[in-house]
Amino acid sequence: MTEHSRIPVPAKDARQSKSLFERAEGMFGESNFSAAPVPRKLAEPVNRPVARTAAAPAPEAAPATAPVGPPSDLAPQAPLAAAPVASPASVATAPVAAAPNQLPRIDFSDAVHHVDRDQLEYHGLLNPDGPVTTLLEEFRIVKRKLLQTARASQDPLARRILVSSPLPNEGKTFCAINLALAMAAERDGEVVLVDADVAKPSILSLLGLPKGPGLMDALANPAIAVEDCVIATDIPGLFVLPAGNQTNADSEYLASARTPQVLARLTQGAPERLVIFDSPPALAASPAADLANHVGQALVVVRADKTGQSALEDALTLLSTCRDIKLLLNDASFSPSGRRFGDYYGYGG
Template identity: 30%
Template sequence: MSKIYQALEKAEKERAAELEKKLPPSTGLQEGEVSQGEVARIGEVCLKPEVSEGGVARQDLVVYFEPNSLASEQFRKLRAHLLKLKIPEPPKTIMVTSATNGEGKSFVAANLAVGIANELHFQALLVDCDLRNPSLSKWFGLEEDRGLSDYLTGNGGPTEIILRTEMEKLSLLPAGKVPDNPTELIGSKRMEALVQELKLKTQERYVIFDSTPLLATTEPEVLSRWVDGIILVVRAGLTPRETIVQALKRIEKEKILGVVLNGLDFRTSALHSRYFGSDGYYYKYGYGKKGNGEKSEERTNRKGLLESLRSRLGLTGSAR
């Protein structure tokens, strides 16, 4: 077993032990019996992180703190789309990026990871690859001594950099100290080896990489070569069409799993229905095949969506 996965298992065992300590004392019930009060308290321990009321996490981790909100429902739709993809294998290592700064890539990456961790059959590892402007450890109310940058420079081992969160099936690999050479670190052989190692034994775990913006840095272009799929975040009313076009040119089209339109006001129903159809928040396109080289319905539908998006962006040519 690799050191990375030993670290993940260690984090999960520590989390389970901590949760067990927080359980209420015995109520005198027979073994196997659980009172309704116990169920409620156990659920609260598992689902509520210990983050200050005024912390950044409360406003940004909407799937966590506002599970019944419209935004949370859109992330559940996004999760559902990802979990059913077969192209030809399910994409378990996913990079989330944007064209420019301020479009909400970290917001999408964090909430997607929380959503996957909430799913019954899967776990999630969230990796903060934004070494220039890291934020995820603060969002989860965690203090980091070391992180990804330290690991890439040989100053930290797996057990030191992977943090357990209060969420039962979510771990975090924080960015670590802000380095002077983020491009070189993300493009290093050690980073490539880390991504490849995380791909192993990922049958029940999704790995979400929060990367830097495509047009502002070169790191996501390098990272995109190693991951299974890419999600591009676009800010509604902010990202110009030309900017989206330039961003799409920098990554492999075959790896694009979808585009998330962030910050959409659902009260503008005309834009909602005309531009993004019934899903609104998530516009999916990509590629997939059935066995024996036969085109699948999924491939046909997503190719049509890609053609529609290309048309709206003013791109010429057809999707392959």
């Protein structure tokens, strides 16, 4: 073992009486420590706004001449503040405020197409000309949550809503159409319902609208403007964008750099306009996950007593690039509170 008794120990009082710097000075033998010199005048800051100071009045300057004309022709003006005189260096480094980029509003075709109300009732969808029903009240609650998020968010993507489901036959198209019909009833908004289920498009047939070019055509062909493919309906505030012609590269087109540009044109210059995408089931086709990158809200439809937990978890994982995902329970026959909105208005069922 090491003999500790032979190790010299400095005096206790001496160590406690000296500071850390004093002990370092004694150890390294440096006795001329001094602070670095500080210049009296510091260099001017770079890339900062020039301080505004009042300019000294020029001696014996001639007074400005007022414009000739009757006083009624001149609008009242606020007094002008003296502008600072900047040196060439400060002019080069001073930041210049860029003018806001206000894009012009994009409107759709004036040709109005009739929505078949009989088709809506046949398929159990909302009839905008019909009475208040339980179904309408349910979707009023659903739309209110989505509208609240879209209006409160500063992110323009919040105005794009993806409607999907884990598996087929869970009612996602039924919910997408009814949600669009309910939102179109808002007094101060417009809705574009996009049939993004390219493999099995059905919105045009359910609404009784004519076929035509759509989303995939605008993505595949830069010469086609997406706004020219939008169909205006006779339901105030409701527009429909067809799926378009199917290709073998639908997922690749949706994942291309052109997709954000095409989708942005659907709401350009129209902050009151929302876009609802009826996408394929998340576990059945890849476009749902591709579209999740371009929306701010996602509504996942799950069917009561049918959708499994593992399927739902897998679907949520695929759609996780969307930061706001909500669940909608479809075809539920039991309500814990026992409420039935339609009965209050006299229209149960």
